[in-house]
Amino acid sequence: MKDFIFKMPRKIEIGFSKSRDLSKIIKEMKLNKVLIVVDCNLKKIGIVDQMFNNLKKENISFIVFDNIKNEPTIAEIDRAINDLNVASNFDGVVGIGGGSTIDVAKLLAVSGSIKGSIRDYLEINLIKESSVPTIIVPTTSGTGAEVTPNAIVKDPVEGWKKGVVSSCLIPDRVILDPELTISLPPKITAETGIDAFTHAIECFICKKSNPMSDLFALDSMRLINKYLRRVVRNGSDKEARYYMALGSLYGGIAITNSGTGGVHALAYPLGGKYNISHGLSNSILLAEVMEFNTKAVPEKFIKVADVMEIETTNFTKEEIVKSVVDEIRKLVNDVGISIEGFEVSEKVLDNLATLAMSEQQRLLKNNPRPISYEDARQIYKKSLGLA
């Protein structure tokens, strides 16, 4: 019987074409001038154009900021905070895009509380106040960033990615429109989908899990396991896109109220080293970290077997637990993710394990089984095909 607090955005609107209601929501929130942070590639998509046209028709004053590269650096965010001066110039921020765009929108919305560099606000609860409200419109199904209190930033010189974490970063309003994900290519669909599954399973097995986060985590795993293969095969499958959007949202809600662990802790150094997407980094490590964790929380893996609908009649407990790891490995393979093409050496393994130990303690502490330097090295070694 754990004490816990449960947090979520104030309102989440879900459904095909809901993003067309953006102007209605801005008016409802009585925002007069908004900053719209949008992924530059999305401006070409008709549906985003349509959102902008609606805003013009409704005489809503807005400025578009589309200078976002994937996985923004600390220097880029600091520059945007200085140049835009959001607290003085706008009374709301809208973020339309994938995880990186959403993270930048969230950081800009609290930037009135940031003095100096975002570098001084890494880790937990150093940002105490929001400056202006946020409306988030995700265009991928994976990061869950539309509901989380996290924003991930990168230091390319030191080679790490870290989270800024504060309840003030939880968006006020979310528009979850699966229509926006229809044109996502299979590779991004697969990688972001496995990222979402990773959120759910890590939040379920980790130390910070609680009865309410478990509800969202378990149903997230059920939905993603059921629909991810389908949506990778056929991106136009509206039912599968809808349930992937929900699965990803549930994974995000689980993060907000529980937290990720070893997979994410080891994925950030891997992503930084090879310059690969967050989803791919997680996909590479997921099965090995889960295998490592089975010893700590076998009863939880038995519940995961249930939501993944694994046939376990006549299995022993050990066999059920093992079947979950096998099924996860199969899911990653089935959606076309492979580890080919990485040049790995013993020295690289040392560097990765050192970085994980020095920079990712916030996440490592939440893993159900302690991960030592040697453990981390061994997990990297197996995941990257060296063992």
Ligand SMILES: [Fe+2]
């Ligand atoms: Fe993630």
